[in-house]
Amino acid sequence: MPSRETVERFIAMVEANDHVRAIEEFYTEDASMQENLAPPRVGRDVLVVHEKAALARVQSVRTHKVRTFLVDGDHVAIHWIFDFTLPDGSTRRFDEMALQTWRGEKIAMERFFYDPATVK
Numbered sequence: 114m115p116s117r118e119t120v121e122r123f124i125a126m127v128e129a130n131d132h133v134r135a136i137e138e139f140y141t142e143d144a145s146m147q148e149n150l151a152p153p154r155v156g157r158d159v160l161v162v163h164e165k166a167a168l169a170r171v172q173s174v175r176t177h178k179v180r181t182f183l184v185d186g187d188h189v190a191i192h193w194i195f196d197f198t199l200p201d202g203s204t205r206r207f208d209e210m211a212l213q214t215w216r217g218e219k220i221a222m223e224r225f226f227y228d229p230a231t232v233k
Contacts, residue, residue, distance in 0.1 A: 114187050115215040123220075124191065128176045132168065136160050140220045147224040172198040189213040189220075207231055 119139075126135040136144075140157045147153035154163055168174065177194040195207040209227035213220050 115184065115189065115218050117184050119218045120182065120184050120189055124179050124182060127193070128178060130174055130176055132174070133161055133164050136164055140223075141216055144220055145222050147222075149226060149229060153222075153224075170200075172200050172202070174198075187215045189215060205231060 123135060123139045126138070136157060140160060142157050143155065144157050144160060145153040145155045146160055146163075154160055175196040175198075177196070179191060179193065181190075181192040183190045189212075191211045191213070193207075193209050193211060195209075197205045197207060199205065207227065208231070209225045212224050212226070214222040
């Protein structure tokens with residue numbers, strides 16, 4: 114079960130746009146991430162590679178300050194809002210809910226829920 118302080122440190126790292134380091138430091142070696150109904154990606158190294166590739170496809174990311182998150186035992190819910198600037202200068206807002214299962218002080222499973230129409 115994560116402490117509230119650990120979850121707050123994780124959120125702060127993501128808010129600082131240090132997304133890759135957040136995965137490296139806060140996810141278990143066998144962690145999984147799943148987007149909506151897509152098959153999960155499994156393994157921290159796989160998650161890092163995927164995150165680096167996603168970030169390489171955009172010009173910049175602005176992570177909004179988290180206003181809503183809940184910690185209930187091993188379960189955490191975070192409402193994220195990201196603004197992505199694409200290589201052509203256009204922007205997209207990405208509004209998602211992340212549901213996480215923690216194992217101790219690390220994330221073991223995460224599933225994101227968002228409107229796929231926002232990621233065209």
